[in-house]
Each structure stands twice: as C-alpha cells, then as structure tokens.
Amino acid sequence: METRICDLPDDLLLRILHHVPTKDALATSILSKRWRYVWTMLPTLEFIDDGSESVGWFIENSLQLHKAPKLYCLTVEVGPRCPVDLDVGNWVDNAVNRGVRGLFLKLLWNAEPTSFPKCLYTCDTLVALTLSNQILVDVSFQARLPSLLSLNLKYVVYKDEDSLVRLLSSSPVLKVLHVHRHEDDNLINFTVKVSSLKTLHYVATWRKDGKKDKVEGDEFEENDVEDDNVEEVEEDDGFDEIEEDEVDDDDVDEVDDNVDDDDDDVDEVEDDDDSNPSLVIDSPALTNLKLDYDWDYCLIENMSCLDEAKLHYVRNPSDKFLRSLSIERL
Template sequence: MTEDKKIEIVENTICQDKISELPQDLLVMILSLVPIKDAVTTMFLSKRWLSVWTMIPTLEYKDNDEMKKSVWNLLDKSMQLHKAPVIDCLRVKLGQLCPTDVDVVKWCSNAVSRCLRDLEFVLSWSADPTTLPSSLYFCESLVKLTLCHKILVDALLDLNCVVYKDEYSQVRLLSSCPVLKCLYVRRNKTDNMKKFTIKVPSLLELDYAGYDVGHALVINTPRLEVCSIYGFVGDSISIENMPFLKWAYIKLGSCTNEKLLSCVSSVSTLQFFLSDEMDWGPATLSCLSSQLEIFIWKEYGGTEEEEEQFLRYVLASTKCLSTATINLQYTLKKNHEEEHLMMEKLKHIPRASTTSQLLFKYVSFIDVPLNVFMPPYAS
C-alpha cells in the first residue's frame, strides 16, 4: 500500500461522523444532558440533526443576573418547533428582563397537552401576577408542580409564596392534581389565605412552612408517609387520617401537643421541637407509646423540671423505642463535671423498652464535638 493511500484512509477515518450514526433515542438522550440553547444549535449541523433536539423530554429556560436579555425569545421560538409527544419536565424562570407584553403561560398549556409530569414556573417579572391556563388544573399526568412569585393561582407543587384568589381556589388547586405525590408549601405574612387546606389522597410527602400566627392549617392525607411542619400555626391546626405516616418533623411556635401528636400515632421517627409556650404535660406523647422507635430532642437544657419530666415520660412510655438522641444544650459556664452528672442522671431514667439506647450529642467545654453512646437501660 502506497503512502498516499495510507494517508487517505487515515483522513477518511478521522473525518467519519460516528456520533451521527447513533440511534435516534440515544442522540435525544445525549442532548437532554446539555443546555437547551446548545441543543437547539445542533439543528444546523446537518439534515440528520435537524429535528433531533425537538424530541428531548426535558426543557429548561432560566434567566439569570448575568444575562443581557431574557430567555423568552428562545423559549417562544424553540417551543414552536418542539415535537416530543411527552414532556417529562419543563422548568421556566423568567426575571425582570422578560417583556411584560408577552403571553408567558401559553407554552405551559402546550406542555400540559403533552402529558407533562414536572413543571417549575418562576415568574419574577415587573408586571402584575398572571394566571395559569385552566388545563393545568386538570392535568392527570402532573406529579410535581412548583410555582413561585408572580403567579396568581385562581383555581388550582412547590407553592412558594404564591397568591390565591380565595380559599376555594386553593382547595381546587390540590384536588385537581390526582397523582400528586410531593407537595412543598412556603407561606409568608402577606399570604391572603387564613386557612390552608391540604386534602390530597395520593400525597406521600409534605413539607409545609407558615410564618403567621393567624394562619390555620388543615391536613387530610391518608397515604402520607413523610411530613414536615414548621412555623407559627398556633392551635389552629387540624391533622387527621395519616395511618401510614413513618417520619415526622414538627417545629411550631406554639401548639397543644395532645391535639397535634394524636394525629401522628403511626410515626416511627419523630423530630419534635418544643417551645416554652407549649404544654409539656405527660399526656402529650400518650398516643405514641406503642409506635415510636426513634426520638430526637434538640437543645435539651436540663435546667427546667418540666424538661426532665417530659423526657422521663417519653422513655417510660414508648415501648418500641430503639434510639433516643438527646442533644444537650450547653453554655460556657457549664463544666465537664456538670456534663457528666447530667448524662449519668439521664442514663438511669427507667425505660419501657429494654432494648432502647440513649445517644447523647454535645460539645465539650473545649469545643470538641463528642458523641457518647449509652447502653440499653437494664431494669
């Protein structure tokens, strides 16, 4: 073989387009991993690539502070050409650069018609809040919905400080999502809702934060497994129908403990933050005596009689308890001897569960994090 022939073979091998020979599904998967702007530009490579990007199921359009113009034009033009029959995820974040005279939700309606599963819509433009298409309220394929800032929810699922037309529209919002599994709610003092109702039969995970004492919360979620509630909902809280709850994180400004804890009787792991305004009577955990397996007390001071009484009741009443973690609260005035005496005192508190263990977490007087594991109580 001549030298020129060898060079020709090498050049042909180098120039051969191996990527374009890949199956269509694999090319779509590859383009799903790059920014939408870059994916769209591949249409200019060749006829083979002209429509590949139009089938990607995940779309993300987000303004940021470094941009000189909004992604709105890209969103508007690319969605006109997009052809995927199913959209797994659509994430849109439009900021101050977005024109205020455009229809920013028309492509939301388009995505809903193509079995949309996950929608994140953040609208921070300078115009007034805008409404969503009514088709979104009845989307049976929707699994997760995140709405932020200037979106007016008038009939409807991270719900982040959104504005509702009235209480009925908020209830209709959730009832119109029949396959919703995860719900994240963030409310602030400007929230126009006095009562927030969560009645979702399909819901598995709930994360709720309210910051106004005047807010009321009603929860009816029969399949819920994970629940986080924190804020200032006071005594205006009604929780029922949670037979499958396994993990709960509760941090409230004030609340009647019996009223709240009676609703989480099936929980196996509980993180419960007590405040000075709460009733610390022994009855507060009576509903958990046959279910609780893991108990965590953060910032245990040990200086109040009520604290010790409450802890004694927990350990003496929870028959299935496997681990109780006590995070000791220290000040610089406490010395090592006092720390040791406190742990020794707590270690000998009688426990209903003969296999339970106490785990103390604290910072010593020299600021060295330590973990001290106590063996099961021997009756």
C-alpha cells in the same frame, strides 16, 4: 469524530442531547444539516433565565420549533429582566396539549402574579407540578388532575381559599405536597384535605417589618425542590413510560431544613382573633410531616400516627396533634 457521531441513529443522539442544557442542545442545530432538527424531538426542555432580556423570545421560538409529539417535562425560570408582556399561559397550553408529565414554573419577573389557563388544572397526564413566586393560583372551576403525584407551591398567591381547596381536591392520588407561604398570599386558613397524601412539608414565616424571614436555601436553586420532582418524571431520562409508583416518600428530599428562629421578629398573635392564620390537616394517610413556621395555628382534623416528623415550632398544640406524634423518628 464528527462523521462517526453523525452516523449514530437519532434516538441515540437524542439521549446525548438530553444530558446537556437545552440552550446548548438547540445550538447544535447550526453544526450541519444532520443536526439541524435533532433537538426538536427532545422529550424534555429546560429554560433557565441567564439575565438576558431576550429569554422570553428564545423560549417562545424554541417551543414553536419543537416538534416532538410528546413533551414529558418542561422547566421554565424567568428573572426580573424578562419582559412582562410574555404569554406564559401559551407555553403552558403548548405543554399540556402534548401530554406533559412534569411542569416546573418559576416566575421572578416584575409583573403582577400571573394566572394560568384552565387546561393546567385539568391535565390528565401531569404527574409533578411546581409553581413558584409571581404566580396566581386561580381555580374558579372544577379542576381535575387524576395523575398528579407531587405538588410544589412556593411563595405563590391564591385567588381565595376555594381555589386552594379545588386544587387539592382535584388530585385523588397526590402523595407529596411541599408548601412555602408568605404573608401576602391572600389566605388565612390553609387547609390540606387530601386522603392519599403521604408527605407534607409546610414552611411559613412572618416578620414585623412585613418581609419574609430568610429560610436557608431560600434562593431556590434549581436543584432545591425541582430536582425532587424531576426524579419522579424523568427516572428513565424522559424516554420511557412513567409508573405511579416511581414516587416514594423515602425518596423525597427535605426542603429548606432550617428556618432562622428569631422570635423577636415574630408578631404576637392573640389566641381569640378570628383572623389568625391557621394550618388545617385532614390527611389520614400522612406518614411524613415537616412544619417550619412561626405564625400559624395547626389544627389536626384527621391524621394517623406518623412515621417521621420534623417540627420547628407549633403554637399551642392540641392533644390530638400530640397524639399523632407517636412516631418512630421526631
């Protein structure tokens, strides 16, 4: 059986390895000389921290050995035991330099929020991007993401409101935006001004004890949000070219469908306080809206009638907001 498998061409072996975890694919390099370098041409890599303190070393060395000219998709999740002195920015730079299309980064380590190099926000090939947890979104320059269709921002920290504005304005074809906020993200106003946006899912909760409200599914399993984006990047298993129309609003799964509605734990916010957190939506093409939050005000600057909306709670909705809800499904 081993001889028969070894006789298969490299492209078929790569398709086989593509359907096993990256860690197992790398382990095939010790099977024989025939297998030693097959994995190095995989078009996608996924590194999920299993609690080992050596996960950073493993990722670093794997990326150095990886030789494929194109890296279609890179997923990295590191946990609290991961050393905090790793150069995650170097991993991002490696992926961008090889035309990455899907980049999914989740940092659960004990380091301060980490910023990424400028190349991440000026990547011409990036189609889907997920940034999660201990990440600082610092866009202090003119960003450019001409191919980005799907953006996921989960419990990140923003350098300032201008960084958010620059990030969103750099994405002229963005269709899907998922946002999960917490109270320490450095923002008061969260402005979504994207003319091409079709789907917006926005989750934000705040409790009196300063802790984030528990959202169902908040453990953020790999199949939570990232799978929505992986489908956009790897519809052809990462081996074929990707067309922009692979992202369809109807294919976007809802994320974190329910929020614990414990209103006793929500801070009362006075209407005349200028520091009140607010969500501003200026997206005339928006057709799918989901809002789960207990502490923001929502201001509609520009939004046509929706096809579908799911609202957990909206404080003092304006007439313009209510008129936008002339929809088929609510």
